[in-house]
Amino acid sequence: MDRLMVSVSGVRGTVGGTLTPEVACRFACAFGTMLVRNRRGRRGKRPTVVLGRDTRPSGPMLRNAVAAGLLASGVNVVDLGVVTTPGAALMTARLRADGGAVITASHNPAEYNGMKFLQSTGTGLAADQAGRLAEIRSSGEFFLADTERLGVETTNSDTHRLHVQAVCRAVDCRAVVRRRFKVVLDSVNGAGCAVTPMLLKRLGCRVAHLNAQPHGRFAHPPEPIEPNLKGLCAAVRRHKAAAGFAQDADADRLAIVDENGRFIGEEYTLALAAAFVLRHRKGKLAANMVTSRMIDDIARSADCRVVRAPTGEANVVAAMRKHKCIMGGEGGGGVIEPKVVPVRDSLVAIAYVLQYLAETGKSLSELVAEIPRYVMMKTKFPCPPGAAAGVIAAAQRAFASRAGARFDASDGLRIDLPEGWVCARASNTEPIMRIIAEAADAESAGRLVAEVRRVADSVIAGS
Ligand code: MG
Numbered sequence: 001m002d003r004l005m006v007s008v009s010g011v012r013g014t015v016g017g018t019l020t021p022e023v024a025c026r027f028a029c030a031f032g033t034m035l036v037r038n039r040r041g042r043r044g045k046r047p048t049v050v051l052g053r054d055t056r057p058s059g060p061m062l063r064n065a066v067a068a069g070l071l072a073s074g075v076n077v078v079d080l081g082v083v084t085t086p087g088a089a090l091m092t093a094r095l096r097a098d099g100g101a102v103i104t105a106s107h108n109p110a111e112y113n114g115m116k117f118l119q120s121t122g123t124g125l126a127a128d129q130a131g132r133l134a135e136i137r138s139s140g141e142f143f144l145a146d147t148e149r150l151g152v153e154t155t156n157s158d159t160h161r162l163h164v165q166a167v168c169r170a171v172d173c174r175a176v177v178r179r180r181f182k183v184v185l186d187s188v189n190g191a192g193c194a195v196t197p198m199l200l201k202r203l204g205c206r207v208a209h210l211n212a213q214p215h216g217r218f219a220h221p222p223e224p225i226e227p228n229l230k231g232l233c234a235a236v237r238r239h240k241a242a243a244g245f246a247q248d249a250d251a252d253r254l255a256i257v258d259e260n261g262r263f264i265g266e267e268y269t270l271a272l273a274a275a276f277v278l279r280h281r282k283g284k285l286a287a288n289m290v291t292s293r294m295i296d297d298i299a300r301s302a303d304c305r306v307v308r309a310p311t312g313e314a315n316v317v318a319a320m321r322k323h324k325c326i327m328g329g330e331g332g333g334g335v336i337e338p339k340v341v342p343v344r345d346s347l348v349a350i351a352y353v354l355q356y357l358a359e360t361g362k363s364l365s366e367l368v369a370e371i372p373r374y375v376m377m378k379t380k381f382p383c384p385p386g387a388a389a390g391v392i393a394a395a396q397r398a399f400a401s402r403a404g405a406r407f408d409a410s411d412g413l414r415i416d417l418p419e420g421w422v423c424a425r426a427s428n429t430e431p432i433m434r435i436i437a438e439a440a441d442a443e444s445a446g447r448l449v450a451e452v453r454r455v456a457d458s459v460i461a462g463s
Contacts, residue, residue, distance in 0.1 A: 012114035028069025052088035074145030089122030177204030192251030286328030310411030
């Protein structure tokens with residue numbers, strides 16, 4: 001189904017289909033209007049927005065539409081060119097801009113593109129801000145500046161340099177450089193193509209770079225999951241590399257291949273980063289509801305704990321701020337190091353994994369083997385929006401008498417049990433429900449999914 005997908009984290013659609021220049025410009029006018037309203041009272045000061053894009057061929061077209069909307073509403077634009085999402089977030093904060101806009105569809109195929117709007121801190125919009133943006137957009141009541149107050153556009157090409165510098169400050173570069181690691185990097189022709197080799201060079205690595213041309217015609221589907229990374233696995237074996245790293249198109253997510261050319265699973269990116277960080281600093285960690293409990297085990301062995309947040313990067317970051325977490329992230333390969341930038345960042349994840357290898361002298365497969373292994377099972381099925389609350393309530397009742405059961409209903413329902421956990425959640429953008437479970441083996445995880453599915457089926461049948 002070709003439709004515009006609008007959520008808290010931004011908007012996505014197809015190029016030549018739902019994501020037209022007009023749609024992009026209206027979003028930008030709405031964002032500009034919101035910032036101008038926030039600035040009221042501070043006379044003479046125009047808000048500033050940092051604007052970046054990934055490498056998709058549709059990027060320049062959308063960039064022009066977004067810049068037009070921002071300038072028209074009296075917002076100054078700092079064009080960063082092709083940058084990663086964490087790079088744009090870093091620059092939003094560094095330049096003390098009022099917000100950021102990134103043109104990317106992240107891990108979606110090339111026919112898609114999208115926009116993500118950032119707060120002044122660099123983090124994605126909070127739910128209330130996204131709600132206000134949607135209101136302004138649908139009302140069409142945009143602030144349109146007169147000639148004197150139109151926005152002014154400038155460019156800035158410092159993103160990559162400042163990003164690499166910030167990541168290098170968070171690690172012991174010399175310890176990594178001494179090892180002269182051989183690594184294979186797959187940037188999937190995306191926004192990570194230019195900046196990531198700069199980081200790896202600073203870390204003294206010898207790099208074989210796959211899909212290194214930043215033209216946005218992705219050599220494989222850009223989601224860094226196992227079926228898409230066969231080439232990377234083979235290259236790691238061929239080069240006898242210490243690690244293989246795969247980024248998505250906007251380089252916020254990272255997946256890892258071990259020295260044997262084995263895809264270790266995207267849940268391990270955050271787990272390894274957490275294990276590394278807790279060797280050096282003690283404190284709370286944050287993760288969303290459906291991140292593997294590997295992170296709980298890692299935290300427990302360091303006498304620390306994990307705060308769970310509703311799904312969505314901005315929610316994880318909000319929980320990190322509230323609970324003063326030292327790091328956080330999401331299971332799909334997203335590591336958030338607030339010392340560098342308060343969004344997921346594949347560059348930080350790479351640097352942490354390399355320092356972890358350097359200081360332990362162990363291989364990736366050895367480090368992975370130290371972390372308790374779980375199996376995650378997922379399913380999704382049609383669920384009318386009106387039935388979702390009933391399913392959640394019925395699932396809670398069904399598990400209420402289970403020994404050791406703990407419930408978290410802040411985002412769908414997560415049930416923690418001694419043998420594993422299961423989470424049921426209705427999608428915000430489609431009439432479907434997802435059930436995700438994790439346990440020590442596939443049979444137990446499958447049983448948890450089936451139990452909740454049975455409850456859901458009976459509620460949906462009766463609704
Ligand atoms: Mg992404």
